Amino acid sequence: xxxxxxxxxxxxxxxxxxxxxxxxxxxxxxxxxxxxxxxxxxxxxxxxxxxxxxxxxxxxxxxxxxxxxxxxxxxxxxxxxxxxxxxxxxxxxxxxxxxxxxxxxxxxxxxxxxxxxxxxxxxxxxxxxxxxxxxxxxxxxxxxxxxxxxxxxxxxxxxxxxxxxxxxxxxxxxxxxxxxxxxxxxxxxxxxxxxxxxxxxxxxxxxxxxxxxx
Amino acid sequence: xxxxxxxxxxxxxxxxxxxxxxxxxxxxxxxxxxxxxxxxxxxxxxxxxxxxxxxxxxxxxxxxxxxxxxxxxxxxxxxxxxxxxxxxxxxxxxxxxxxxxxxxxxxxxxxxxxxxxxxxxxxxxxxxxxxxxxxxxxxxxxxxxxxxxxxxxxxxxxxxxxxxxxxxxxxxxxxxxxxxxxxxxxxxxxxxxxxxxxxxxxxxxxxxxxxxxx
Numbered sequence: 001x002x003x004x005x006x007x008x009x010x011x012x013x014x015x016x017x018x019x020x021x022x023x024x025x026x027x028x029x030x031x032x033x034x035x036x037x038x039x040x041x042x043x044x045x046x047x048x049x050x051x052x053x054x055x056x057x058x059x060x061x062x063x064x065x066x067x068x069x070x071x072x073x074x075x076x077x078x079x080x081x082x083x084x085x086x087x088x089x090x091x092x093x094x095x096x097x098x099x100x101x102x103x104x105x106x107x108x109x110x111x112x113x114x115x116x117x118x119x120x121x122x123x124x125x126x127x128x129x130x131x132x133x134x135x136x137x138x139x140x141x142x143x144x145x146x147x148x149x150x151x152x153x154x155x156x157x158x159x160x161x162x163x164x165x166x167x168x169x170x171x172x173x174x175x176x177x178x179x180x181x182x183x184x185x186x187x188x189x190x191x192x193x194x195x196x197x198x199x200x201x202x203x204x205x206x207x208x209x210x211x212x213x214x
Numbered sequence: 215x216x217x218x219x220x221x222x223x224x225x226x227x228x229x230x231x232x233x234x235x236x237x238x239x240x241x242x243x244x245x246x247x248x249x250x251x252x253x254x255x256x257x258x259x260x261x262x263x264x265x266x267x268x269x270x271x272x273x274x275x276x277x278x279x280x281x282x283x284x285x286x287x288x289x290x291x292x293x294x295x296x297x298x299x300x301x302x303x304x305x306x307x308x309x310x311x312x313x314x315x316x317x318x319x320x321x322x323x324x325x326x327x328x329x330x331x332x333x334x335x336x337x338x339x340x341x342x343x344x345x346x347x348x349x350x351x352x353x354x355x356x357x358x359x360x361x362x363x364x365x366x367x368x369x370x371x372x373x374x375x376x377x378x379x380x381x382x383x384x385x386x387x388x389x390x391x392x393x394x395x396x397x398x399x400x401x402x403x404x405x406x407x408x409x410x411x412x413x414x415x416x417x418x419x420x421x422x423x424x425x426x427x428x
Contacts, residue, residue, distance in 0.1 A: 013397075013398075173387070173423075185227035188227070196389065197389035202415075207414040207423060209387075209421060
């Protein structure tokens with residue numbers, strides 16, 4: 001069965017986004033710093049159409065993460081734009097421009113129905129209003145035997161973690177403090193549903209913690 | 215100048231003690247599990263008078279931590295017993311029995327004055343009512359050129375972290391969720407005062423993150 005693989009960057013004090021998230025600052029104050037380690041990598045820059053980049057201990061981790069993914073799930077807040085119903089004329093189409101870096105079906109969990117959005121390069125956003133299990137079922141089907149990536153944000157991740165539906169979790173622990181913002185493990189309880197730490201990798205500016213069922 | 219070296223075990227969700235701390239359960243529900251990794255080590259068991267124990271990747275980390283320490287600082291809550299003024303007849307003498315494993319001067323930060331308590335094996339508890347800077351000054355003097363260990367708990371650690379007085383920090387990240395309890399980085403803000411991640415060590419049941427000034 002195809003796995004649900006969750007990956008996210010988290011600060012030392014447990015935040016995945018800083019305070020005061022906005023359209024101009026989608027990750028909140030200090031939140032962008034959580035991704036410095038990955039944005040500097042060649043393996044991240046190439047699929048985003050950016051030149052150059054480093055190769056270091058994180059490269060293999062990111063390559064592994066990207067391999068074998070056939071569909072992505074994300075929450076409405078990560079898809080972004082604005083809360084509430086979609087604007088009737090010219091709704092928000094995501095942060096990623098005309099040619100998003102996914103190149104596979106993406107399922108957005110939302111309370112507000114909307115027609116699928118087909119963009120360049122094989123990325124189609126489908127809006128799911130029937131909850132996390134339905135989104136996972138549809139993503140698995142669309143992934144055609146490959147795994148499904150859970151991209152975030154915090155709220156969607158918490159729902160999947162609480163339900164015990166996450167099969168693998170890559171936590172990229174960034175040695176900074178954000179002080180406030182969105183915590184990853186808020187109201188997730190104490191049950192990791194069999195997820196155990198199976199690997200730690202030290203890399204420049206980040207420690208990669210991989211959790212899986214043994 | 216002798217360094218202030220702080221070390222503590224923290225859960226994945228940022229807690230250093232679980233909920234409902236009490237005399238019977240000083241680390242709160244689930245909190246004891248934060249120390250399983252160290253209690254199983256020979257290098258920890260020997261100075262506590264316990265036989266056996268493992269040798270693994272954590273052993274070197276713990277040996278390093280114990281080396282070169284001439285005095286320890288802890289908060290009143292970690293020394294334990296009861297809140298408020300000391301009982302006049304038979305006050306609390308710590309968790310560690312007649313022969314505590316410190317074997318050097320220990321300074322307890324408290325609001326309640328008390329005569330020093332001299333126990334076996336070179337451990338003397340001195341009660342400091344003049345605040346964290348005074349405790350550090352006295353501990354440094356007592357350490358005679360060696361470093362000072364900041365043992366915790368959360369509240370004392372937060373005061374030293376906020377003041378930028380911590381020179382090295384060893385975070386032992388344990389891959390469990392406690393859900394609630396005492397957070398380490400509560401009201402510490404966003405400033406690590408120059409502390410940077412200088413080493414990560416993967417070990418059974420724990421990832422060791424060492425922070426220092428470069």
